[in-house]
Amino acid sequence: MDMNRVAADMNRVAVYRREHFNAAHRLHNPAWDEATNARVFGKCNLPHYHGHNYELIVKLTGVPNPDTGYVMDLKVLSELIQETVLQRFDHKNLNLDTVEFRDLNPTAEHIAMVIYRLLRPRLPGDLDLEVTLYETDRNFVSYPA
Amino acid sequence: MVYLTRVEHFNAAHKLYNPRWSKEENEAVFGLCANENWHGHNYDLYVTVKGEVNEDTGFLMDVKVLSGLVKTYVLDVVDHRNLNLDVPFLAGKMCSTENLAKGIWEQLEPHIPAGVRLHAIKLYETPRIYVEYFGA
Numbered sequence: 001m002d003m004n005r006v007a008a009d010m011n012r013v014a015v016y017r018r019e020h021f022n023a024a025h026r027l028h029n030p031a032w033d034e035a036t037n038a039r040v041f042g043k044c045n046l047p048h049y050h051g052h053n054y055e056l057i058v059k060l061t062g063v064p065n066p067d068t069g070y071v072m073d074l075k076v077l078s079e080l081i082q083e084t085v086l087q088r089f090d091h092k093n094l095n096l097d098t099v100e101f102r103d104l105n106p107t108a109e110h111i112a113m114v115i116y117r118l119l120r121p122r123l124p125g126d127l128d129l130e131v132t133l134y135e136t137d138r139n140f141v142s143y144p145a
Numbered sequence: 146m147v148y149l150t151r152v153e154h155f156n157a158a159h160k161l162y163n164p165r166w167s168k169e170e171n172e173a174v175f176g177l178c179a180n181e182n183w184h185g186h187n188y189d190l191y192v193t194v195k196g197e198v199n200e201d202t203g204f205l206m207d208v209k210v211l212s213g214l215v216k217t218y219v220l221d222v223v224d225h226r227n228l229n230l231d232v233p234f235l236a237g238k239m240c241s242t243e244n245l246a247k248g249i250w251e252q253l254e255p256h257i258p259a260g261v262r263l264h265a266i267k268l269y270e271t272p273r274i275y276v277e278y279f280g281a
Contacts, residue, residue: 022271024158024183024227048227049158051185053271091177091184093158136156136187 014061015071019081021090024051025106028095049093055134056085056115062127072127084118108135112143148264149205150193153215155224158185159240162229183227188245189275190219191267192253196260206261218252242270246278254280 026049027041037045044050058081062071092098094106100114112133120129134140160183161175171179178184192215196205223232228240234248246268254263269275 020271022184022186024185043225046225046227046231048230049183049185050156050225050227051158051183051187052156053187091180093180093182093184096182097180136154 011063013071017058017074017077019056021054021086023089023092023094024049025094052135057132059130060127085115108141112141116143147205148193148195150191151211153190155188155220157226157228158183159228186270189269193265194261195264214256219249242276246276250278
């Protein structure tokens with residue numbers, strides 16, 4: 001066991017910010033016919049959309065800054081999520097109103113991956129990022145896995 | 146008197162938009178909720194009935210029967226639907242949580258068994274916003 005590595009890991013802390021947004025969507029694969037879409041996606045394929053209260057948990061892992069004691073100022077993280085994610089998706093139709101899902105089925109998996117890709121370049125490179133997204137209380141995904 | 150509540154949930158799209166007003170007026174009053182292409186929610190629905198306990202069963206009412214009524218007259222009509230476009234009992238009405246709660250009451254009330262009364266519809270639009278309706 002590399003004791004230096006273990007010692008370094010013991011300085012790492014995870015911090016989390018929880019946010020939420022409400023959006024409409026439907027699951028639909030344009031390469032399939034209507035019957036196949038209905039069979040695979042069921043009610044989620046209904047043509048007039050449905051919606052969710054999405055709960056988003058952004059996890060950052062790193063070593064606290066010796067001067068501030070922060071892994072990251074969570075107020076700054078909150079504003080970054082607001083600008084980067086919530087302004088794009090809150091009270092929107094994911095299929096119709098966003099460029100990210102114009103050609104991508106807006107499943108919870110894809111939404112989490114898109115949020116990761118939106119946030120990653122805006123965050124310090126030495127912090128690890130994990131995105132957890134609840135579509136309902138009982139259905140949630142995390143990325144990366 | 147005993148009160149019995151069944152909790153259910155459904156997901157739906159809607160928008161708040163008064164067709165008699167201009168787009169600008171709608172946006173001024175309803176803000177983001179007026180978004181033309183809809184948005185959506187996970188709704189949590191609490192249906193409460195009240196009455197006296199039956200001596201033979203110990204029940205106010207068989208909660209499985211209540212669950213079946215909510216499924217047939219509410220969930221099958223609204224779940225994964227667009228409230229503005231797909232739901233007959235909201236046709237011509239504003240799709241607010243207030244009107245949805247009243248509409249759910251009107252859907253259920255005629256089907257509640259004799260000897261039991263509908264007491265309340267409590268409807269959460271988000272974890273922090275809910276409406277209660279106790280009948281006219």
